[in-house]
Structure formats: structure tokens, C-alpha cells
Amino acid sequence: MVQIVESRVRDRRREILRAASDVFRVRGFHAAGMRDIARRLGIAVGKLYYWFENKQELLAFCQEDCLTALLQTADRARELDADAPACLWHLVVGHLLCLNEWSPGSLAHLEVESLAEPHRARIQALRDRYEERVRGVVADGVRAGRFRHDIDPKVATLCVLGSANWSVKWFRPGGALPLRRIARAFADQLVRGLVSNPESWSPPTDGPFSVEAPDE
Amino acid sequence: MVQIVESRVRDRRREILRAASDVFRVRGFHAAGMRDIARRLGIAVGKLYYWFENKQELLAFCQEDCLTALLQTADRARELDADAPACLWHLVVGHLLCLNEWSPGSLAHLEVESLAEPHRARIQALRDRYEERVRGVVADGVRAGRFRHDIDPKVATLCVLGSANWSVKWFRPGGALPLRRIARAFADQLVRGLVSNPESWSPPTDGPFSVEAPDE
DNA sequence: GTAGAATCTGAACAATGGTTCAGATTGTGG
DNA sequence: CCACAATCTGAACCATTGTTCAGATTCTAC
Numbered sequence: 001m002v003q004i005v006e007s008r009v010r011d012r013r014r015e016i017l018r019a020a021s022d023v024f025r026v027r028g029f030h031a032a033g034m035r036d037i038a039r040r041l042g043i044a045v046g047k048l049y050y051w052f053e054n055k056q057e058l059l060a061f062c063q064e065d066c067l068t069a070l071l072q073t074a075d076r077a078r079e080l081d082a083d084a085p086a087c088l089w090h091l092v093v094g095h096l097l098c099l100n101e102w103s104p105g106s107l108a109h110l111e112v113e114s115l116a117e118p119h120r121a122r123i124q125a126l127r128d129r130y131e132e133r134v135r136g137v138v139a140d141g142v143r144a145g146r147f148r149h150d151i152d153p154k155v156a157t158l159c160v161l162g163s164a165n166w167s168v169k170w171f172r173p174g175g176a177l178p179l180r181r182i183a184r185a186f187a188d189q190l191v192r193g194l195v196s197n198p199e200s201w202s203p204p205t206d207g208p209f210s211v212e213a214p215d216e
Numbered sequence: 217m218v219q220i221v222e223s224r225v226r227d228r229r230r231e232i233l234r235a236a237s238d239v240f241r242v243r244g245f246h247a248a249g250m251r252d253i254a255r256r257l258g259i260a261v262g263k264l265y266y267w268f269e270n271k272q273e274l275l276a277f278c279q280e281d282c283l284t285a286l287l288q289t290a291d292r293a294r295e296l297d298a299d300a301p302a303c304l305w306h307l308v309v310g311h312l313l314c315l316n317e318w319s320p321g322s323l324a325h326l327e328v329e330s331l332a333e334p335h336r337a338r339i340q341a342l343r344d345r346y347e348e349r350v351r352g353v354v355a356d357g358v359r360a361g362r363f364r365h366d367i368d369p370k371v372a373t374l375c376v377l378g379s380a381n382w383s384v385k386w387f388r389p390g391g392a393l394p395l396r397r398i399a400r401a402f403a404d405q406l407v408r409g410l411v412s413n414p415e416s417w418s419p420p421t422d423g424p425f426s427v428e429a430p431d432e
Numbered sequence: 433g434t435a436g437a438a439t440c441t442g443a444a445c446a447a448t449g450g451t452t453c454a455g456a457t458t459g460t461g462g
Numbered sequence: 463c464c465a466c467a468a469t470c471t472g473a474a475c476c477a478t479t480g481t482t483c484a485g486a487t488t489c490t491a492c
Contacts (some may be wrong), residue, residue, distance in 0.1 A: 030330075170374065193414075259471085265450090
């Protein structure tokens with residue numbers, strides 16, 4: 001019963017999130033106002049304040065939605081029981097697909113400093129948790145000898161996440177290159193730069209994120 | 217004579233740019249207002265409008281300043297007469313040093329969509345020119361057999377620039393890791409992911425950007 | 433059919449921030 | 463010393479945006 005109510009609340013909030021995401025893409029994240037979002041939904045602006053306390057809560061909801069999805073891709077990559085290079089490869093692919101195809105909140109994800117307390121701490125904790133997942137894969141790989149011993153897992157993780165995150169700035173659906181090809185190429189380059197046997201290593205050919213999807 | 221006047225105008229405008237940069241860092245790029253910038257300089261807000269037509273011109277000036285510096289690092293890397301992997305390596309290092317140490321306008325550099333016409337077209341042309349420089353190095357390397365033949369120079373360039381650009385979001389002077397070490401590690405990973413002989417390739421040990429600077 | 437809960441409206445309010453400009457101040461050349 | 467140019471001031475104006483809330487509408491349970 002309570003679950004049904006909560007599900008309805010979440011559905012309504014996610015509907016607003018999707019409208020917000022549309023406005024983020026059209027006007028830019030920082031130029032997106034509450035009136036624009038309400039107009040996008042065809043509702044009065046006051047209604048937004050029935051479902052969200054204020055704009056900050058809406059932004060936090062967007063970022064949380066995206067981070068939840070990213071953490072889920074990390075979980076699925078982990079579940080593969082693959083070695084660290086393959087696991088990291090899937091993580092990179094998953095990150096790009098998540099930001100550019102699955103997660104409507106991804107534009108908000110980039111805006112690290114747009115949140116103030118109290119939302120900021122909670123969202124930062126989620127970001128840290130996700131980054132720790134990625135770094136854990138890299139560190140495991142170094143320990144197992146699958147990644148070079150002279151890399152710093154923290155720095156390598158920052159390099160990986162930077163490339164993936166920045167893709168939101170330039171990738172456009174329907175562009176010259178399909179997203180999955182870009183995702184594989186990024187994953188190839190970033191992982192190959194870390195493995196201890198780059199000349200014999202080859203990237204995975206299957207996995208959980210439909211990398212051979214119908215855009216080829 | 218005219219040169220002296222232009223130099224004075226530029227000096228004044230760069231002084232304002234540095235104040236703007238300070239405010240960008242403290243308040244975040246999008247929360248930085250003209251009053252804040254004027255306060256930072258201890259001047260009346262109207263003075264800003266004596267030297268800049270409006271806020272957009274100031275933002276464009278910041279981005280142009282940063283892009284000019286980036287193009288200069290690309291020129292210096294090119295002048296080395298090194299092969300493509302070494303050249304790209306220096307470009308990556310130069311990019312990170314430029315954004316995080318030399319160029320006060322770097323926070324503005326990230327904000328691709330904050331500019332409207334007519335400034336946007338001019339700045340976008342500079343961005344394209346810089347990206348073309350980087351991509352040219354990658355394409356040359358593929359042609360010469362120094363980079364893998366199966367990479368797409370455009371995608372590889374986007375991967376490289378994404379990592380480097382995103383560093384502005386998290387790097388802090390005085391942090392746990394010195395900038396040059398981070399820059400070298402990024403360049404190592406990104407170039408090693410592209411070279412055709414990653415197991416025998418080793419990164420440059422000297423170059424134009426003081427990578428062995430006194431932070432070690 | 434009705435009471436009460438849930439949901440919604442949209443004008444008004446307050447705050448913010450970009451910009452203007454009449455007038456003031458400073459600098460410079462004759 | 464003075465005219466004129468260059469530079470500067472800061473209050474006021476205007477537009478925008480987040481938010482509120484009294485009241486309206488819709489929904490639901492009895």
C-alpha cells in the first residue's frame with residue numbers, strides 16, 4: 001500500500017525529471033528555469049513545488065537518478081566475474097551509455113557545484129561511492145598484475161571518468177558516429193593504456209551493455 | 217603609439233579577467249556576477265562596462281585567453297620535431313598545465329554553451345582550430361604507423377581532450393598529488409592506449425613544459 | 433451526494449543580476 | 463591654468479527567476 005503510493009510519487013517526480021532533462025538539453029543546464037520546466041509539461045509552475053520542495057531538490061533528484069544508474073552499471077560490470085581489464089572496459093562502456101542514452105539526468109550529473117547543502121553532501125557521497133567502485137577495479141587490477149604496477153589507481157580513475165563525463169558535452173544522438181562505437185573506442189584506449197600486456201590484450205566482445213547493438 | 221594604447225587596454229582587460237577568474241573559482245562560474253567581479257577589484261560595477269561591452273564579451277575574452285594559451289602549447293609541442301606519440305604526450309601535459317596552472321580563464325573554457333552569438337561562433341572556431349591541431353597529430357601518427365591503425369583520430373582526440381578538460385573540475389593546487397605528476401600519468405595512459413608498440417614505447421623524459429618541475 | 437484529501441493553479445512577491453547613464457573625477461596636452 | 467579626453471561612479475531601471483499561497487479543481491472513500 002505504502003509501496004504503491006511511493007511508486008506513484010516517484011513516477012510523478014521522474015516525469016518532472018524527464019521534462020527538466022529536455023529543458024537542460026535545449027537551453028543549457030544553468031539557463032533552465034522552473035517556468036521552462038512547467039511549460040515543457042504543460043502545467044502551472046506551482047505544481048512543481050507540490051512535488052519538490054524547491055529547485056535544489058529537483059536538481060539533486062536528477063543527479064541522484066543518474067548516479068543510481070551509474071552505480072547499477074558498476075554492479076553489473078562487477079557481476080561478470082571477469083578480470084580487471086575486462087571489468088573496467090565494461091564500466092567505461094556502461095558509463096558512456098548511461099550518460100548519453102539511458103539517464104535523462106545526465107546533464108545535471110556534470111554540474112558538481114550547482115548543489116548547496118544539504119543536498120550536496122548526500123550526492124557527493126554517491127559520487128564518491130561510484131568513483132570508489134571504479135578505483136577499486138583499477139586497484140585490484142594492479143594487485144593482480146593485470147594493470148601496470150607503476151600507475152596510481154586514483155589518477156587513472158580520474159582520467160577514465162573525465163573522458164566519459166565530458167562526452168555529455170559533445171555527443172549528440174544521430175551524429176556521425178554511433179554511441180556504442182565511441183564507447184568501445186574510449187574503453188579500448190583507456191584500458192589499453194593501463195594493462196600490463198597491451199600487445200596481447202584484446203577487449204571483450206560481449207557483455208551486459210549491448211555493445212553490438214543495432215547501430216552498426 | 218597605437219600599440220601602446222592597445223597594450224594598455226589589454227592589460228586592463230586582463231586585470232579584469234583575473235578578477236573574474238578568482239570569482240569563478242570561489243563562487244562557481246555560473247554564480248559569478250558582475251557585482252562580484254567589481255567587488256573583487258574594489259571598483260564600481262559600471263567600470264566593467266567601460267572596458268567590456270557586456271558580460272558576454274567578458275566571458276568570450278576569458279575563453280579566448282585560454283584558447284590562445286592552448287594553441288600556443290600546441291605550437292610548442294609541434295616545434296619539438298618529435299614523433300607523433302611524443303608530440304601528443306607533450307600536448308596532453310601542456311593542456312593540463314595550461315588549464316590548471318597558467319590560464320586564469322580556464323574555468324570559462326569548460327562552459328561551451330554559456331556564449332551566445334556573435335561571440336560564440338568566433339570562440340567555437342578557436343576551439344575547432346585547437347581540436348584540429350590535436351587531431352592532426354593523432355592522424356599523422358596513424359599514417360606513420362606510430363599509432364594503431366584501427367583507431368579513429370576524431371574519437372581518440374575526444375577521449376584525450378575530455379580527460380584533460382574535466383581535470384579543471386577536480387584538481388586543486390596544493391592537493392595530495394602535484395599537477396605535473398597527474399599530467400604525466402594522464403599523458404602516459406592516453407598515449408599508451410594509442411601507440412602501436414605500447415610494450416616498447418616509453419614516454420618523453422624532457423620537453424617544453426617543465427614536467428620535471430620542483431613539485432617532486 | 434458529500435466531506436475531506438490530494439492535486440493543481442497562476443498572480444503576486446521578493447530577490448537577484450545585467451545594464452544604463454548623468455555626472456564626477458582624474459589625467460594630459462597645450 | 464584650462465579644455466578636453468579618458469576613466470570612473472553607483473543609484474536606478476528592467477527583466478528574470480525562485481517561491482508562495484489562497485483558492486480552485488479533481489479524486490476518493492463512505
